[in-house]
Amino acid sequence: LLTWSSLVFGHQLLLLLLSIGVGVKTLGFHNPHHLKYLTLWWTASRIIQNMDPTSEPCNDFYQYACGGWLNRHVIPESSSRYSIFDKLRDDLEIILKGEEQKGLAVPAATFSKFLLRSNILGSKVPPSSYSYALRSFPALTFYEFKFLEPYWVMEEKLSMMNSQFNKRLLIDMFVWNDDRDSRSHIIYVSTTPGPSAQLGVREAYLQFMISIAKMIRADLNFTKDDEFVENEMLLVMKFETEIANVSNNIKAWETKQLLSSNSNVLSITPYQVSTPFSQNFNWTVFIQIVMSSVNINILENEEVVVYGVPYLQNLQEIISKYPARTIQNYLVWRLVQDQISNLSHRFKEARVSYRKALYGTSLEDVQWRECVRYVNNNMESAVGALYVKQSFAGESKRMVSDLIQKVREVFIETLNELQWMDELSKKRAQEKATAIREQIGYPDYILEEQNKKLDDEYYQLNFKEDMFFENTLENLKSNAQKSLKKLREKVDQDVWIIGAAVVNAFYSPNRNQIVFPAGILQPPFFSKQQLQALNFGGIGMVIGHEITHGFDDNGRNFDKDGNMLDWWSNFSSQHFKEQTKCMVYQYSNYSWDLAGGQHVSGLGTLGENIADNGGIRQAYKAYIKWVEQEGQEPRLPGLNLTHEQLFFINFAQVWCGSYRPEYASQSIKTDVHSPLKYRVMGSLQNFEAFSEAFHCHTGTVMHPEEKCRVW
Ligand SMILES: [Zn+2]
Numbered sequence: 001l002l003t004w005s006s007l008v009f010g011h012q013l014l015l016l017l018l019s020i021g022v023g024v025k026t027l028g029f030h031n032p033h034h035l036k037y038l039t040l041w042w043t044a045s046r047i048i049q050n051m052d053p054t055s056e057p058c059n060d061f062y063q064y065a066c067g068g069w070l071n072r073h074v075i076p077e078s079s080s081r082y083s084i085f086d087k088l089r090d091d092l093e094i095i096l097k098g099e100e101q102k103g104l105a106v107p108a109a110t111f112s113k114f115l116l117r118s119n120i121l122g123s124k125v126p127p128s129s130y131s132y133a134l135r136s137f138p139a140l141t142f143y144e145f146k147f148l149e150p151y152w153v154m155e156e157k158l159s160m161m162n163s164q165f166n167k168r169l170l171i172d173m174f175v176w177n178d179d180r181d182s183r184s185h186i187i188y189v190s191t192t193p194g195p196s197a198q199l200g201v202r203e204a205y206l207q208f209m210i211s212i213a214k215m216i217r218a219d220l221n222f223t224k225d226d227e228f229v230e231n232e233m234l235l236v237m238k239f240e241t242e243i244a245n246v247s248n249n250i251k252a253w254e255t256k257q258l259l260s261s262n263s264n265v266l267s268i269t270p271y272q273v274s275t276p277f278s279q280n281f282n283w284t285v286f287i288q289i290v291m292s293s294v295n296i297n298i299l300e301n302e303e304v305v306v307y308g309v310p311y312l313q314n315l316q317e318i319i320s321k322y323p324a325r326t327i328q329n330y331l332v333w334r335l336v337q338d339q340i341s342n343l344s345h346r347f348k349e350a351r352v353s354y355r356k357a358l359y360g361t362s363l364e365d366v367q368w369r370e371c372v373r374y375v376n377n378n379m380e381s382a383v384g385a386l387y388v389k390q391s392f393a394g395e396s397k398r399m400v401s402d403l404i405q406k407v408r409e410v411f412i413e414t415l416n417e418l419q420w421m422d423e424l425s426k427k428r429a430q431e432k433a434t435a436i437r438e439q440i441g442y443p444d445y446i447l448e449e450q451n452k453k454l455d456d457e458y459y460q461l462n463f464k465e466d467m468f469f470e471n472t473l474e475n476l477k478s479n480a481q482k483s484l485k486k487l488r489e490k491v492d493q494d495v496w497i498i499g500a501a502v503v504n505a506f507y508s509p510n511r512n513q514i515v516f517p518a519g520i521l522q523p524p525f526f527s528k529q530q531l532q533a534l535n536f537g538g539i540g541m542v543i544g545h546e547i548t549h550g551f552d553d554n555g556r557n558f559d560k561d562g563n564m565l566d567w568w569s570n571f572s573s574q575h576f577k578e579q580t581k582c583m584v585y586q587y588s589n590y591s592w593d594l595a596g597g598q599h600v601s602g603l604g605t606l607g608e609n610i611a612d613n614g615g616i617r618q619a620y621k622a623y624i625k626w627v628e629q630e631g632q633e634p635r636l637p638g639l640n641l642t643h644e645q646l647f648f649i650n651f652a653q654v655w656c657g658s659y660r661p662e663y664a665s666q667s668i669k670t671d672v673h674s675p676l677k678y679r680v681m682g683s684l685q686n687f688e689a690f691s692e693a694f695h696c697h698t699g700t701v702m703h704p705e706e707k708c709r710v711w
Contacts (some may be wrong), residue, residue, distance in 0.1 A: 036529055039530060040531075041638075046523075047649060048068070050068050051065055051066070058696035058701065060702075061648075061702050062655075065649050066655075066656035070656060070658055076363075077361060080662070080663035082657055082658060084653060085657065088520075092503055093372045097372050152325075154280075155286040155289065156289065158331075159286050159287075162480065163293035164476070165476045165477070167331075167338065169330075171190075171312070172189065173287065175483050175486050176510075180565075182512075185489065186303060187287065188307065189283075190306070190308055191308035191311040191312075192247060202237070204358070205237065208350060209236065212333075213229050213232070214226065215347065233333075235322065236330045239318070239322050246310075290484065294485045296487055342468065360660030360661060374472075376499060378475045380498065380500070381443070381500075382446075385442075385447060385500075387501035387519070392518040393528065396528065397440050400440050400526065404438050407540055407543045407544050409622075410544075411618050411711070414711065420575035420578065420579055422571050425571075432560040437493070437512065438515075441517070446500070491510075498515060500518040501517070502519045504517065505543075507546040511562050512561065516546075520542065523538075524650055524653055525538035531634075532623065532630075533623060533647045533650070534647070536619045537619065537623070537650035538651070540622055540623065541651050544614055544619045545614070545615030548611040548613075548614030552606070552610040552611055553607050553610065579709065579710045580606060583610065584603050584606055587600045588601065592664060595661070596665060600675065600678055601668070607672065608679075609679075609683075610710050612674075612679050613682070613710065613711070615683075616684070617709075618711075619651075620647060620687070623647055644689070645694060648684065652684075657676050659676075685704055690702065
């Protein structure tokens with residue numbers, strides 16, 4: 001499909017563009033037509049470089065679309081996976097670093113101080129500062145030898161972890177939108193999906209635990225007793241593994257099913273006995289201590305939604321087998337493990353072998369990256385303001401809103417094609433799709449001058465300029481309390497659940513809302529200058545993906561207002577399950593070489609696969625409609641590719657990337673998304689329009705006879 005000459009042309013083109021890049025700017029290249037023209041050449045060279053045009057698109061489309069990129073990139077020593085998507089995230093961090101160094105006017109006054117100080121942490125802060133701070137960890141003995149069990153009260157420990165350190169262990173108690181009434185908040189109790197040290201990394205994990213425990217004990221001047229520490233940490237690991245085994249067995253969808261019958265909405269009343277995990281554990285005390293951290297009294301008959309009742313029953317049994325000392329050490333270990341990145345270098349060194357075993361990485365990220373990431377995660381509005389001012393073209397908002405409208409229309413029109421759904425359910429689906437609300441780019445207020453609202457988000461933080469570690473603890477507390485505080489408040493539907501400087505997109509079932517932060521509104525996903533074929537294959541597909549999440553195996557349980565409510569007829573509901581079985585089977589058949597031939601979990605990735613398949617189909621149709629209305633676009637120079645082909649290639653190229661084998665083995669068990677390669681293969685194998693665009697014969701790998709389709 002590509003001639004050799006065009007391939008060579010493509011490479012020459014890139015060199016040319018790079019060398020004149022600076023000249024273009026200094027010559028004052030203002031004519032928008034010229035800019036558009038330049039973009040065509042630039043895009044053509046990007047696309048051809050990522051491809052392997054010598055391979056057969058109908059046989060292995062991933063290799064065809066991504067072979068060039070895969071050939072030219074090695075995974076950085078500090079990364080477990082490297083893809084075009086990951087590269088965008090890396091580049092975004094470079095932009096944020098630049099913003100910080102320029103010392104631009106910063107909206108939230110506290111922010112700059114914090115960022116600047118945190119950037120020079122590490123070697124410059126004396127280790128004694130950390131060990132001092134560690135004393136403030138859960139007040140009691142820390143890996144202590146003599147442990148006074150009778151004085152240990154589990155309700156107190158768990159609630160302190162929850163409210164002071166935002167660390168929800170053993171019992172996940174939190175405040176969130178009430179699934180049954182999306183306008184208000186409610187208390188949830190749920191399983192804590194535990195990490196379980198997989199076979200193969202257990203030894204490295206244990207060594208990591210032991211070295212950290214020894215270091216901290218030494219810092220705190222505890223008596224040296226290596227044998228005790230080794231035995232104790234082995235027990236902690238055993239305990240953790242048992243917990244993980246029971247918590248990971250309970251799939252999210254199973255617990256959701258339970259909820260729909262309302263059978264597990266409990267009241268905190270004197271009838272404690274009937275609740276699971278109640279023997280020797282006082283729920284009222286536990287929840288009351290957590291909520292008192294934000295001055296909220298729980299009511300006589302406070303409602304609590306409980307997910308994963310079987311887990312809580314198992315938990316009871318496991319806990320009774322271990323001494324309180326081990327449980328306490330488990331709690332502290334989990335807290336400390338999360339904090340390693342914020343501690344000085346010697347702590348990070350202790351986890352090198354463990355990380356190698358788990359992720360395959362041999363280097364830590366450089367300091368400034370960790371720093372930028374940390375601040376972006378914890379102060380997303382302030383960082384978002386910096387990013388948007390620097391890198392976001394305001395008109396993108398309107399253009400993306402327009403694209404959302406087009407993809408949404410197609411989703412609704414496509415409902416007519418579905419044989420498995422009856423008219424009533426289709427009408428409800430249409431209503432839900434119409435009601436989906438959108439957030440694009442960033443919340444407007446973050447750009448305002450004299451920003452009181454932004455400052456208010458951070459005013460309660462008690463940062464000290466040269467105490468980075470203490471500041472991170474301050475953040476933990478503040479994050480915990482921010483969400484607990486909401487219990488008696490109405491849900492603010494306009495609040496942004498994510499920062500602007502994020503390369504990702506979201507769907508929230510409780511809000512029936514899609515979110516596209518500024519960070520994802522850039523090439524290859526989107527650009528005002530790039531061809532619409534590429535915009536639809538990029539951000540158009542992402543929009544369709546997020547809309548379809550509202551109708552996947554989880555999202556479909558919520559109605560147009562975000563309430564968990566069964567709006568399906570029996571007929572449609574039954575057939576929905578039939579349709580999804582096909583996809584479960586299809587993806588389960590993928591055996592992933594990088595993960596030692598392990599199979600993808602068709603059930604675990606179902607929701608994402610439904611979204612991927614719907615997304616690509618809707619975006620494609622929306623593009624075809626766009627061409628019918630607006631006419632054909634110019635071709636990309638030097639490439640013998642149709643627009644339909646470009647649409648699919650740009651879609652695939654978003655997912656070009658590779659994994660370290662260690663991480664592949666890990667992520668195939670934990671990631672709710674299919675591996676990048678199968679995200680591309682799976683959804684295109686199901687789509688006739690793809691086979692047409694590339695003239696694939698029936699029976700080729702990319703055009704199998706049996707196709708799965710839900711939406
Ligand atoms: Zn998704």
